[in-house]
Amino acid sequence: MTWNSFFDISTMAHRHLLFAYAAVLVIQGGYCGWIAWNWFRTKDPRH
Amino acid sequence: MEQRTPTLRNVAWLWFGIAIAVLVVGFRQAIFLTPTDAAQGDVGRTFYYHVPIAMLSLLFPYLNFAASLAYLFWRKRDPLKALTADAFALASAEVAVVYASITLITGSDWGRAAWGIWWAWDARLTSMLLLWLLYVSYLMLRQFSSTGQSQTLAAVLSIFAAADVPIVYMSIRWWRTQHPAPVFGGGPNAGMDKSMLPAFFWNLAGWAIWGIFILLFRFALERRRQIAEQEAALQAIEASLETTK
Numbered sequence: 470m471t472w473n474s475f476f477d478i479s480t481m482a483h484r485h486l487l488f489a490y491a492a493v494l495v496i497q498g499g500y501c502g503w504i505a506w507n508w509f510r511t512k513d514p515r516h
Numbered sequence: 517m518e519q520r521t522p523t524l525r526n527v528a529w530l531w532f533g534i535a536i537a538v539l540v541v542g543f544r545q546a547i548f549l550t551p552t553d554a555a556q557g558d559v560g561r562t563f564y565y566h567v568p569i570a571m572l573s574l575l576f577p578y579l580n581f582a583a584s585l586a587y588l589f590w591r592k593r594d595p596l597k598a599l600t601a602d603a604f605a606l607a608s609a610e611v612a613v614v615y616a617s618i619t620l621i622t623g624s625d626w627g628r629a630a631w632g633i634w635w636a637w638d639a640r641l642t643s644m645l646l647l648w649l650l651y652v653s654y655l656m657l658r659q660f661s662s663t664g665q666s667q668t669l670a671a672v673l674s675i676f677a678a679a680d681v682p683i684v685y686m687s688i689r690w691w692r693t694q695h696p697a698p699v700f701g702g703g704p705n706a707g708m709d710k711s712m713l714p715a716f717f718w719n720l721a722g723w724a725i726w727g728i729f730i731l732l733f734r735f736a737l738e739r740r741r742q743i744a745e746q747e748a749a750l751q752a753i754e755a756s757l758e759t760t761k
Binding site for chain 2: 470471474475481482483485486488489490492493496497500501504505507508511512513514515
């Protein structure tokens with residue numbers, strides 16, 4: 470498989486493969502980003 | 517403490533870097549280097565994300581279970597230790613929900629392409645959905661309970677929720693299901709082709725390292741929030757004492 474065929478959405482199989490990988494990266498990245506956002510918004514009282 | 521924080525931060529960045537590097541290798545193996553599955557075509561590559569994440573989604577509930585037991589043990593004996601255990605229980609429940617959500621979404625997405633249906637009420641899929649619902653309800657209980665006992669109630673709920681984990685694991689062994697048979701330990705016809713192993717194990721390692729990272733990051737955030745809350749409570753008490761002088 471190549472980058473071109475990975476992003477090829479002309480067939481249902483390829484669309485579903487791309488969606489699965491994108492969903493995993495978006496959910497994991499989104500959750501990590503949410504933790505980081507709250508981390509910087511929560512003041513560390515020890516400093 | 518001043519020495520410890522920069523060291524921990526460096527270790528956290530190093531761990532994050534290792535997780536990203538291993539995940540990049542895993543992605544490359546899964547998409548570019550592993551041959552296309554003869555029966556399923558390219559959609560079969562969903563396997564390399566779905567199965568490792570599904571396996572890990574059954575481990576985080578046990579961390580939540582252990583932390584909840586520790587909370588119940590310490591809540592009267594040592595409240596400060598109990599608070600730490602509670603922070604870990606919350607972090608592990610959230611990571612369990614993240615991993616279980618991905619398992620359900622990628623499984624359903626693959627099912628539509630491979631079986632022609634998004635969902636089947638078979639034992640594996642239903643017990644996994646139940647697991648997800650149990651941990652979502654655990655988080656909602658913590659968020660919206662106004663009894664002042666929400667941590668204790670959540671800890672008790674987590675003990676019941678953990679009972680679903682072995683049912684999810686054994687469901688494809690106990691019952692005939694729409695879901696494929698187990699890959700590991702599923703009898704003489706189980707297992708995977710040698711060419712699939714690197715992609716599978718790189719992704720298993722990558723998502724495990726990543727899972728530990730986000731678990732500890734979330735735990736550190738919750739501890740920071742708890743300590744900030746304690747400080748605010750102490751300051752409020754001190755202020756009220758000064759006004760009564």
